[in-house]
Amino acid sequence: MALAQAILTALIDDDLSGYELAKDFEISVGFFWNASHQQIYQELRKLSDKGWLNKREVTQRGKPNKIVYGITLAGREALSKWVLGPTKTQAAKDELLVKLYNLSPDNAGHLAAEVQARREEMMRRVYLYEKIRMRHYADPATLPTRRKGVYLALTAGIRQGEQFLAWCDEALELLATVEAEQARQQ
Amino acid sequence: MALAQAILTALIDDDLSGYELAKDFEISVGFFWNASHQQIYQELRKLSDKGWLNKREVTQRGKPNKIVYGITLAGREALSKWVLGPTKTQAAKDELLVKLYNLSPDNAGHLAAEVQARREEMMRRVYLYEKIRMRHYADPATLPTRRKGVYLALTAGIRQGEQFLAWCDEALELLATVEAEQARQQ
DNA sequence: GAAAAATATGCACACTTTTGCATAGTGGGC
DNA sequence: GCCCACTATGCAAAAGTGTGCATATTTTTC
Structure with a gap:
């Protein structure tokens, strides 16, 4: 609802x-x-x-x-x-992570491309939100109450996004080793 | 699907x-x-x-x-x-963050409690997943391919969780100042 | 001049998810 | 002896979401 x-x-x-x-x-x-x-x-x-x-x-x-x-x-x-009222716990559904459970030499390349695509999308998002935060929410302590809440939500989004970018880099590195292994064995 | x-x-x-x-x-x-x-x-x-x-x-x-x-x-x-096949971009739905957009002195206490509850739930999760990772995925480079994927998913969950915990702390601090302000004005 | 993209709203159907209920046996605590 | 929790499976209805299509006008692009 x-x-x-x-x-x-x-x-x-x-x-x-x-x-x-x-x-x-x-x-x-x-x-x-x-x-x-x-x-x-x-x-x-x-x-x-x-x-x-x-x-x-x-x-x-x-x-x-x-x-x-x-x-x-x-x-x-x-x-x-x-x-x-009470708040529902977040849904937590991510196809990409489920797919990673099925990693194999066959699909490592495809999954790396998907991670890369997500990374780029997230980059744009984080950039946009960072811009909004800097422009309108630079000093959270002086904001009126309601906008302090928006600041917190925005910060959650940015942090989550930045964390995701870092994870993507780690994932791409490991996926590259899987791809390299497969190439050697062919 | x-x-x-x-x-x-x-x-x-x-x-x-x-x-x-x-x-x-x-x-x-x-x-x-x-x-x-x-x-x-x-x-x-x-x-x-x-x-x-x-x-x-x-x-x-x-x-x-x-x-x-x-x-x-x-x-x-x-x-x-x-x-x-192609992967759907993640849903991204979180009631709590939408609620934060409506922060006011009236609901700051309630929202702080909700953040606190989420924090505790996430703590348990991160702890559980960290335990699994340390026990079964300590050295990702030596894992068989499929389990490398599981390692990545697990890492994504842990990192996301840890990031969330840090955000909760920041949120609770700011929410506390809102509550304190309200108490002073009564 | 034609095609495409943007503005603007909407219906109908299929699929997914949630909610509430139902059943039924076993084991443990008081 | 009674109630509760756990194991184990399921139906039915309602609510929510997603997909495809339809329409109409105007501005922009080739």
């Missing part, structure tokens, strides 16, 4: 349309909760039916009209209530 | 029953792919219908009989094929 709350969270500061949300999700709460546009549109309708969001159609020139959603008082209350 | 492959992976070395899988999942592949027992039983039946697993009933004394599953040649082939 946390998609609803992730959307509400994204709408605390700004009113956004489904399309804007789907895009901006990546560069805000989306680091910690991602969703496709289909999911977002559906959820937005549910939330406005519940009265947690209000909507207004904005006519645009040169672009299709958009439906902009804003959080209501009831929405804010529901969100606050959710925060105070 | 990766639950199927996670199960197959867990059954590479040992034949296990659904109950054993559900339990042992935590201390093997389950660090990277968890599932409830209902899911596991269902998936086991599907996999044995497909011919990827074979099953045999084992009569026990003092306990209900169990159905033990083993991976077939077809299962191994399907698994190998899956490993060579």
Whole structure:
């Protein structure tokens, strides 16, 4: 059920349309909760039916009209209530690590390429988040309360990402030795 | 669809029953792919219908009989094929971090408690995995290929866990200052 | 001038995951 | 003797997620 709350969270500061949300999700709460546009549109309708969001159609020139959603008082209350409730332990699902359990000379090359691809993706992410942190969250002690929380989430993402990059390097090294071994034996 | 492959992976070395899988999942592949027992039983039946697993009933004394599953040649082939296919980027969903975006003096105490609980859970995990690594994966260079992969997955889990513990400490410190501020203002 | 990409929203179906319940025997503690 | 925990398996329904497709306009690129 946390998609609803992730959307509400994204709408605390700004009113956004489904399309804007789907895009901006990546560069805000989306680091910690991602969703496709289909999911977002559906959820937005549910939330406005519940009265947690209000909507207004904005006519645009040169672009299709958009439906902009804003959080209501009831929405804010529901969100606050959710925060105070119990938190589910994280899912922890990673195909790549399961695949590594099946490492063999046959697939070492493929897995190394996958690790490499992940590494690059994570590099971009960490870079982006680092930039946001430096610009807007440089001195956590002086931030207003709510933004201290955002700082912590951002920091978690960055640290996790940096750790992952270091791990990738170790993995690529070891995978290279497996590949080399196979090449020698052929 | 990766639950199927996670199960197959867990059954590479040992034949296990659904109950054993559900339990042992935590201390093997389950660090990277968890599932409830209902899911596991269902998936086991599907996999044995497909011919990827074979099953045999084992009569026990003092306990209900169990159905033990083993991976077939077809299962191994399907698994190998899956490993060579494209890998989905990780889900990245964490309620706790979304909740942090909503930090306020009201919920700082609650969130600190949640972080603390996660910290303790992660401590146990890291400890367990560290123990396994030291005992069975101390010298990665000398391991057979497949176990090198397990070593890498294990290392990813441990590092990620240790990083998380460090983050928890930082988070708890900052959350404590928020709580202290609130106490002063009352 | 045509094709592609971006803006903007949505339906329908399939698959996955979660939740709640059901059954049934054994062993241990009080 | 009763209750609880553990072993062991499973069904059914609901909720959540993902995939593919559909539509319509405008701006940008070749």
